Amino acid sequence: MTGSAIDSVLEVFPGRSALMVAAAERVVAAAGRAITDDGRFTWALAGGATPRELYARLASAAYKDRIDWSKVELFWGDERCVPPEHAQSNYRMVRETLLDIVRPEPGRVHRMRGEWEPERAAVDYAEDLACAFPIGRFREAGSPPRFDLVLLGMGEDGHTASLFPGCSALDERERWVVPAPPFAGGPWRLTLTLPVLNEARHVCFLVAGASKRDRVAAILRSSDPRMELPAARVRPRSGALAWLLDADAAALLEDRT
Ligand code: 6PG
Numbered sequence: 001m002t003g004s005a006i007d008s009v010l011e012v013f014p015g016r017s018a019l020m021v022a023a024a025e026r027v028v029a030a031a032g033r034a035i036t037d038d039g040r041f042t043w044a045l046a047g048g049a050t051p052r053e054l055y056a057r058l059a060s061a062a063y064k065d066r067i068d069w070s071k072v073e074l075f076w077g078d079e080r081c082v083p084p085e086h087a088q089s090n091y092r093m094v095r096e097t098l099l100d101i102v103r104p105e106p107g108r109v110h111r112m113r114g115e116w117e118p119e120r121a122a123v124d125y126a127e128d129l130a131c132a133f134p135i136g137r138f139r140e141a142g143s144p145p146r147f148d149l150v151l152l153g154m155g156e157d158g159h160t161a162s163l164f165p166g167c168s169a170l171d172e173r174e175r176w177v178v179p180a181p182p183f184a185g186g187p188w189r190l191t192l193t194l195p196v197l198n199e200a201r202h203v204c205f206l207v208a209g210a211s212k213r214d215r216v217a218a219i220l221r222s223s224d225p226r227m228e229l230p231a232a233r234v235r236p237r238s239g240a241l242a243w244l245l246d247a248d249a250a251a252l253l254e255d256r257t
Contacts, residue, residue, distance in 0.1 A: 008241035010220060012250040016208050019246045020057045023206050026242065027058060027149065030202055031067045034148040041067075041148050042132070044077045044192060044200070046161065047090035048153035050208050052097055059101040069102045073132060077150060077197070078162035079112035081121070081179070081188040088187065089114055118179035118188045125177045125190065143199060144176050146239075150192075150200040154207045158215040158229030159183075162191035169193060170230055194233055201239045205231065208246040216245060217252035 013019040027043070034041040045051065057063060080088045084095075091111045099109065110128050113121040132138075133145035140146075152160045162180040163170055169178045172193040180189040197203065207216060219232040220243065227233075235241065245253075 008220075008243055010243045010245070010250075010253075012245050012247060012253070014247050016053065016246050019206070019208055019244055020053050023054045023204065023244050024057045024063050026204060026244070027054070027151075028063065028066045030149045031072060034201075035068055035071045038137070038148075040071050040073055042073045042075065042138075042145075044075045044147045044150040045090070045094055046077050046151045046153045046206070047079070047093060048155075050153050050206050051151055052093055054151070054206060055094055055098040059098045064102050067102075069104045072104055073108045073110065074099075074104060075110045075129070075132075075147070076112050077152060078180075078189055078191040079114045080186065081114050081116075081118050081190065083115040084111060086114070112177075112190045114190070118190060122175070122177045122179050122190055126175065129176055129196075144196040145199065147196075147200040148202065150197055150203045152197070152203060152205050152231070152234065154205055154212060154215065154231045156211045156215065158219065158231050160205070160231040160234060161197065162189035163194070163230040163233075165228070165230060167230075170233060197234050198237050199239070200236055203234055203236050203239060203241050205234075205241075205243045207243065207249045210248040210251060212249040213251045216243075216249050220253060 013022055031041040076090055079090050082088050084091045112125050129145045135141050154160050157165055164183045167180055169180050169191055172178050175193055176196045178193055180191045182188055219229055
């Protein structure tokens with residue numbers, strides 16, 4: 001089925017386990033298509049507890065051999081400005097739940113340098129993206145990198161990646177990666193910007209839990225193009241957009257068939 005306000009695919013699942021199975025199947029399918037078409041699968045990962053469950057599912061015996069990890073290029077949609085072994089590091093979370101099991105080639109794991117000064121890390125990551133997405137086969141001149149898949153979570157306030165309500169990064173139209181100031185007392189962050197997120201072939205939101213239902217309803221029921229919540233601003237220019245929800249997160253959506 002398609003979503004209501006945003007032209008997207010909306011799928012609601014009875015519980016978190018069914019949600020994670022569906023998300024894992026979607027990743028497996030996206031990886032298979034990209035590897036068949038282009039010889040590689042470029043995937044921007046999300047932080048957070050909900051995406052973490054998906055990584056654990058993909059690392060499980062049922063899934064880990066269903067993706068050719070030797071052809072997967074992994075990136076991060078955002079990172080906290082902490083060292084890679086820090087408890088708050090998105091890289092550490094993905095390493096522990098997925099990388100240590102599927103063991104991709106190190107050169108295909110594109111970590112944001114959370115341990116560096118934020119502006120230097122942002123410039124460095126943009127340079128890494130330019131190398132990973134050379135103009136021609138993988139990027140049009142003057143365009144941002146085009147990920148095969150961008151996985152996104154959503155916070156209770158409607159943030160996604162490290163694009164928080166009201167932050168200046170939401171208005172960035174040129175840079176691909178920018179520092180994002182501390183939010184709720186946390187560390188500085190690095191985030192991909194909307195031009196990159198909206199260039200993707202396939203964007204998949206993975207959202208679960210009753211605490212998200214108000215913002216999910218506000219975003220998916222709104223037809224107002226001025227809807228300012230960051231997650232609502234993710235509207236792929238030409239790619240596919242999917243919202244995968246559990247029943248709790250979708251509780252305020254009328255049409256949940
Ligand atoms: C981060 C994430 C962030 C996350 C959402 C959802 O670094 O914190 O990238 O955008 O995806 O906050 O997180 P939960 O699934 O844990 O609610």
